[in-house]
Each structure stands twice: as C-alpha cells, then as structure tokens.
Amino acid sequence: MPLRSIFAGLLAAAQVPEPLPPASGAAIQWRSPASCPDRGALLRGIETRLGRSLRPGELGVDGVVTVHATPPLYRLTLRLRAGGPEERRTLAAATCAALTDATAVLAASAVAARAPGDPLVGQANAPAVPEPTGARPHGKPPGATPASGEPEGAGEPAGASTSPGEAVEEVTPSEPPAQNDPPVADREPGPADAPVSVPQTVEERALEPVEPAPPPDEPARRRALGGFVRVQGGPEYGALPGITGAVGLAAGLLWRRARLEVQGVWLAPRTADRAQGEVRASLAAAAIQGCARLGRGRVEVPVCGGLELGGMRGGARGVPDARTTTGLWLAVVAGAGVAVRLGARWSLTGALQLAGTLVGPDFQVIDPGPAVRLFAPAPVTGRLLVGVEVRLGDPR
Structure with a gap:
C-alpha cells in the first residue's frame, strides 16, 4: 500500500495520464496535455456533481484534449456512455480546465438521466435537473423501481436518449405517470412529452463545436x-x-x-x-x-x-x-x-x-x-x- 501511494504521487507530479481505472470502477479514459487537470480531477468533478460515488460499469468516458495554435486553444473529442447509446461531442475552450468541468457536467447529467432516483447535483453550486410534468406511462407512481425482470429505464419516452455518434444535448427521462392517467398510446402527445435538456454550466455555455480551421494560405482570406x-x-x-x-x-x-x-x-x-x-x-x-x-x-x-x-x-x-x-x-x-x-x-x-x-x-x-x-x-x-x-x- 505505501508503494502504491508513492507511485501515485510520482504520477501526479509528472502530470501524465493515469494508466489504471479509477477506484470507483468507472471506465474513464482521459488523455490531455501535462498542464491540464488529470483523470483524477475529472472523476472528482463527476462525483461531486452527482453527489455520490460512481458504481462499477455505470459510466464510460473517453476524452482526448489537444492544443492548437489558433483560438480556441484547447479542443476536446469526447465519447460518453452511461448505460445507453454512446454519445460523441467535440468541444473547444480557451482553458483546459473549462473542458474538464464541462465533461464532468455532461457525465454526471448522463448518469443521472439513466438513474432518475439519484440526484444530478450533490452540491449547492452544481446545476439542478428540471422535473418535467406530463403523462406517466404504465401507471407507475413517481420513484417506483422497475419490476422484477423489467429492464431499468423501461417506460422512458422516445427522444430521452441520443442516437449513436450524434452531438446533441443530454436529456432526462420523464417522470412515471400518475395512476389515473390514460396510457400513452390512448392520448395525444403534449408539450410535456418533449425531451428535457440538462441545464448548462457557465463553462459549458462558453463552449462551441469546433469548426475546422481554414488553412493559413486560403485564397479567400488573402x-x-x-x-x-x-x-x-x-x-x-x-x-x-x-x-x-x-x-x-x-x-x-x-x-x-x-x-x-x-x-x-x-x-x-x-x-x-x-x-x-x-x-x-x-x-x-x-x-x-x-x-x-x-x-x-x-x-x-x-x-x-x-x-x-x-x-x-x-x-x-x-x-x-x-x-x-x-x-x-x-x-x-x-x-x-x-x-x-x-x-x-x-x-x-x-x-x-x-x-x-x-x-x-x-x-x-x-x-x-x-x-x-x-x-x-x-x-x-x-x-x-x-x-x-x-x-x-x-x-x-
């Protein structure tokens, strides 16, 4: 155990990516320049916003941060999976810390969207997940757990998840319907059935998808x-x-x-x-x-x-x-x-x-x-x- 602590301290001092998965068992791969926050900082940011430790197999993150000569200086290619289809995003920011914080928000939002019983935020300075109102399918009361043999997340409205490879906003599932509401198939869809976007932090709102930079000798700019x-x-x-x-x-x-x-x-x-x-x-x-x-x-x-x-x-x-x-x-x-x-x-x-x-x-x-x-x-x-x-x- 002392040798492991010494080895971990040397890695942190060298600011190199950690080769081992975090203690929580979450599959997090984070490759970034030596001056950026490391994978441990990303894991702490996710668990702080989630309000608890990650469970084994609950979250998969693969992020690569690169440095460019022209603004925005730092650019992130992110692959994210939280029990559902994989999402891919490309973000950019003036600082590497902003990309790390944005990844923590996206990861915590994805985990919370897959587990409605867990709060998205465990701290006062983290964003809260809005609770939409509307029809509750299958007559399940709020907070009810899935029946035996029923897969977790059953009854979620279509559109609450993302298609593989698309860079879209994360969404949270709608609450289960009330007992006296008619089945979803027997009524007209309303505004409450629309997917709900996860609130963005200040850092995430500052991020924009990266557009390929034009070559320095592009004729239109000369x-x-x-x-x-x-x-x-x-x-x-x-x-x-x-x-x-x-x-x-x-x-x-x-x-x-x-x-x-x-x-x-x-x-x-x-x-x-x-x-x-x-x-x-x-x-x-x-x-x-x-x-x-x-x-x-x-x-x-x-x-x-x-x-x-x-x-x-x-x-x-x-x-x-x-x-x-x-x-x-x-x-x-x-x-x-x-x-x-x-x-x-x-x-x-x-x-x-x-x-x-x-x-x-x-x-x-x-x-x-x-x-x-x-x-x-x-x-x-x-x-x-x-x-x-x-x-x-x-x-x-």
Whole structure:
C-alpha cells in the first residue's frame, strides 16, 4: 500500500495520464496535455456533481484534449456512455480546465438521466435537473423501481436518449405517470412529452463545436494584390566609360508568385579621355520588368526580365566645334536578386542586373580627317544594386 501511494504521487507530479481505472470502477479514459487537470480531477468533478460515488460499469468516458495554435486553444473529442447509446461531442475552450468541468457536467447529467432516483447535483453550486410534468406511462407512481425482470429505464419516452455518434444535448427521462392517467398510446402527445435538456454550466455555455480551421494560405482570406516601393543604388560598368555609380527608384505590384515593376535609373557622368579629345557622358533610363517570386518565408528570390529605354547625354571637350548631344538608349534587361524580410513591411534587397545594348549612341570626332570614336557603350553592361524596399500589402 505505501508503494502504491508513492507511485501515485510520482504520477501526479509528472502530470501524465493515469494508466489504471479509477477506484470507483468507472471506465474513464482521459488523455490531455501535462498542464491540464488529470483523470483524477475529472472523476472528482463527476462525483461531486452527482453527489455520490460512481458504481462499477455505470459510466464510460473517453476524452482526448489537444492544443492548437489558433483560438480556441484547447479542443476536446469526447465519447460518453452511461448505460445507453454512446454519445460523441467535440468541444473547444480557451482553458483546459473549462473542458474538464464541462465533461464532468455532461457525465454526471448522463448518469443521472439513466438513474432518475439519484440526484444530478450533490452540491449547492452544481446545476439542478428540471422535473418535467406530463403523462406517466404504465401507471407507475413517481420513484417506483422497475419490476422484477423489467429492464431499468423501461417506460422512458422516445427522444430521452441520443442516437449513436450524434452531438446533441443530454436529456432526462420523464417522470412515471400518475395512476389515473390514460396510457400513452390512448392520448395525444403534449408539450410535456418533449425531451428535457440538462441545464448548462457557465463553462459549458462558453463552449462551441469546433469548426475546422481554414488553412493559413486560403485564397479567400488573402489579399489578391499588393504593392511596393524600393530605393536602390550601387556600382555600374559598361554603359559609361569606366566604373560609375547608379541610383534608382522602383515601384510596382505584387502577386503571390509574381511582381511587375517600373524602375528608373540614373548613371553618374564619367569621362573618356582620348588623344583627339575627351567626352563626358551620363545616362538616364526607365525599365519595365516582370519578375517571378521564388522562395518562401523571410527570403525571396526575384528573377526578372524586361526592356529599358532612355537617353545618354554626352559632351566633348578639347575638340573644335564640339557640342553636347543626347543619343537613344534601348536595352534588354535581365537580373536576379534576393530580398530578406526585416519586418512586416520592410525588406533589404540586392540584385545583379545585366543590360544587353540594342541601340546606343556612338560619340565620334569627324572633323578634321576621318571619323574617330571617342566612346560607345559596351554590348553588355552590368549593375550591382543594393536597396531598401517597403511593401504596401503583400498577398504571400
């Protein structure tokens, strides 16, 4: 006996489900997280509300409590049998203790409904079972016990029990009819023949059947479209003489798997020094690009492609009759980058862009003598751009 007490104390301290049935002999299975009341607390709650100890074989309970990430946090799948058909319920609550109390109320109500002579409540703070009035079948007085060979619960009105597998309210049987009342089959049914619902506790009234939570990425709960603005800059090589700096502003639209952006860029002036003279050139252009949004979570990898149109302005120095002119710039732009989310709206971005020149200016000295090229853009130019992006709603 001392060993059994020590073992029971260790189990209670570890807050694990008890593997053995309770001392009353009731078949109670209760599986719940370690922070929840255990099976012993459930049994005490049932017997407190019933006002007596459970008899062997009088009650069967099988409950499983699970924890979920979204409210309600605790959800209970319950199977209950008290001498009749099995009932199944699914309940949810913000606390695990509320589910334990609700199970105790349901179990005590079911036992009391099967044994009208036993009170449902033995304490002042437990709900009372209403006593319906109406016809009493078979002429049995109130409180009469079943005759020898007659099964317990005979003469209960239809609807006083539940169908297997249905989640409905528990009901209590009607009282036996008075001696002078006609048989049930010889009279019209009245309101008193309707099943009587067991009163609910405050905790049970707060519980609601669990509806399957929608997936986090359900299309109906997502924004269909978002937007962004990005400021960026970095080194550029090939479009102007030598290495220069590029600054730009981009804005566009966001979908779950794609983005469309308009990007403006300006390349700082650079000078090409030749024996015939020098030319100083700069570039201003705008591009429209479509991008695929790869990656998930905090890291996104946009892969983009589009067209860039602009003007390259150049002016010669040290050349007779030099003048400043602006030439057409048209290029195919392709690139890949990475965006790391720093918050709900902010991202740090980096991208490598390549531009293939389709149309570009050619700065030459043509007088006196044959034409001499001072500068022309490279067939392929490259930019490494780093920036900060603000997202105005993101459907991902």
